[in-house]
Amino acid sequence: MDNQKKPLVIVRGAGDIATGVIQKLLRAGIDVIACETVKPSAIRRYVALCEAVYEGRWQVEDIIGIKAMNLDHCKQIMALNHQQNKPEKTYQIPIMIDPQLDLLKQIKPDVLIDAILAKKNLGTRMDMASGTIALGPGFSAGEDVQIVIETMRGHDLGRLVFDGPTIPNTGDPGIIGGYGKERVIRAPAAGAFYGIHKITDVVDQGEIVGKIGDVYVTAGITGAIRGMIRDGYMVTKGFKIADIDPRRDQQKNCFLISDKARTIGGAALEAVMMLLAAAK
Template sequence: MELSDYLVVVRGGGDIGSGVAWRLRRVGFPVVVLELERPLTIRRTVAFSTAVTAGDIVIDGIEGRRVASHQEAIATAMHDTVAVLVAPEIPDMPVSVVVDARLAKRNLGTDTRQAPFVVALGPGFTAGKDCHAIVETKRGHDLGRVIWEGSAATNTGVPGTIGGASEDRVIHAEVDGELTWDAAFGDSVGREEILGQVSGSPVRSKIGGVVRGLLLPGPVVKGLKIADIDPRFDPTAIHHISDKSLSVGGGVLEAILAWLNDPEQ
């Protein structure tokens, strides 16, 4: 069995989807990441979606590069690089595995007919109906666990706790408007410090920490997640894939290898 024979499409190149793509590319799977023209990624320093606007990005030693067509995507994926393609739907490619890493908390059209093996991340899916397997994304004892029957834990709407902070580490837009930033990735900020603005309305940090997530500047709507503060004050962490992303990526790798070992399970 040559892993290079199994093309994997990962829908969503945010930090979690990138952890999945990184794990799979690291062991030899060719990987194509599908993204939006304007990605909604916050942790852009560790997301292959950044290649959409930057052209390319290297994450922990693995390069992601934007491509213009599905033909170029296949060629790029076969040469040790994660191909990043802007595509709202799965292109006509010889796909073996589809991973829905969009983390929409609901099914946006994923089903088992899209590929011989389909994996979904987090809540909103039923294994055996919408997909063949689900990987748990909720922090805790089951993070990264592969689910072959049933669903992942229900979305609570409360971010996982990091460094003692949960909801306060994530910042949402308070108004509609044009987002601009004064802060930069890796900056140390204090509580109530102004990070930027949305059409004149200041965006403030709720806790002290290191800026690890900033949405691309541009138009936003009220309630959209736009920033993330890491209270652990480690500026080097913004350049490395998180423990959560690696755990979820490991779960996807386990699911795919289990399927390859026993396609009828």
């Protein structure tokens, strides 16, 4: 097996859900490159490999994201995974700033996964790779990509869709501890956000968690801050800037890939293996 060429998957996006996908692929022995924007807007930053864009290097559980400068640099980073051969090893993944997927002019992956979760297609096409997958609403299987993965919490979470779209976007986040949209904090004004509290802090309903200019941002419910956008990030009014977990004692989960991301990651691995088998 060591002498066989490893499959290559390019993942578009490296937020918290994409990180769950990346972990499953790397653990299965697949080479992965992630492509990100210049300024990723992840809320659950502690479990999002896209933080490597800002920090140069970012670790989530056993996965280390390394900011890559070019294709050669990507290959050097991926080669590090081939030097270890034990289940408990850490894995490295190159994170390239390449929102338009210019990398595809130099290399053609076996599978391309759109994991941006923008609720719409930002340009992913079926002809971009031998196999194509997308996560969530905004895509139609058989038209935009070959397989779409359901991302709505519930019975169908992680279901592979081979024809048509997933469940339409409702605009409401999943229920945690009895709360849905109340968990999400959105920008009350446009401008640069700065946090007064940080991820893992426990706050009370109505407590100030940050500010945008002279406008204070307050918590809608009591709980632990599970995610918060980076200080200085320019937001528009209504932009999602933070997420509160009503389970006050769950700070440890701020550092762990979520159940949703793991489920979607497993579904993505299943879809990748189906596409690789069909291409043989």
